[in-house]
Amino acid sequence: MEIFLAPLKFYSNVLLERLVKELSNRFSSKIHVIDLKVNLDDFFSVDRRQYYSTQIIAEVIKLTDEYDGKVILLTDVDIFVPALTFVFGEAQLNGKHSILSVCRLHEEFYSGISDENLLLERTVKEALHELGHNFGLRHCIDWDCVMHSSNGVEEVDIKGNTYCRKCRTVIGDYKYY
Ligand SMILES: [Zn+2]
Numbered sequence: 001m002e003i004f005l006a007p008l009k010f011y012s013n014v015l016l017e018r019l020v021k022e023l024s025n026r027f028s029s030k031i032h033v034i035d036l037k038v039n040l041d042d043f044f045s046v047d048r049r050q051y052y053s054t055q056i057i058a059e060v061i062k063l064t065d066e067y068d069g070k071v072i073l074l075t076d077v078d079i080f081v082p083a084l085t086f087v088f089g090e091a092q093l094n095g096k097h098s099i100l101s102v103c104r105l106h107e108e109f110y111s112g113i114s115d116e117n118l119l120l121e122r123t124v125k126e127a128l129h130e131l132g133h134n135f136g137l138r139h140c141i142d143w144d145c146v147m148h149s150s151n152g153v154e155e156v157d158i159k160g161n162t163y164c165r166k167c168r169t170v171i172g173d174y175k176y177y
């Protein structure tokens with residue numbers, strides 16, 4: 001199993017590099033950065049001023065047959081599904097694809113003060129969370145588990161940064177304890 005990160009309208013190379021390193025420490029799988037030709041503007045909602053994540057995933061599915069593993073699309077744009085104000089990410093349960101937006105993981109979104117380490121910590125948690133859904137995990141009630149659901153950034157910060165023992169057993173190639 002390999003993990004493919006596809007940045008799209010993702011503006012921080014430093015964050016991307018740090019995320020690759022973090023995931024490499026946690027998985028025995030290879031982590032690759034890939035370039036997908038998707039025009040996110042096709043999925044922009046003029047009414048909401050956000051991008052529709054479910055449609056983006058549907059488009060990415062068409063372009064990723066050649067990649068054998070999990071594909072995480074990374075973006076800085078704000079994403080949504082119709083029932084919710086925003087989402088940090090969306091993933092196919094038991095599937096290959098997910099999308100993660102760091103838009104609302106930036107501390108400056110809330111306080112105006114940038115904090116790169118906090119941004120990395122949040123990004124790693126949410127990347128693990130979406131990957132967990134790809135491996136078939138649903139939300140976990142354990143607050144120490146990265147599969148706990150997060151409706152706001154406070155909840156991202158409170159929850160743990162790795163899978164609980166129960167969730168870990170279903171994640172292939174995970175070597176972090
Ligand atoms: Zn979730």
Ligand SMILES: [Zn+2]
Nearest residue numbers: 140145164167
């Ligand atoms: Zn768990």
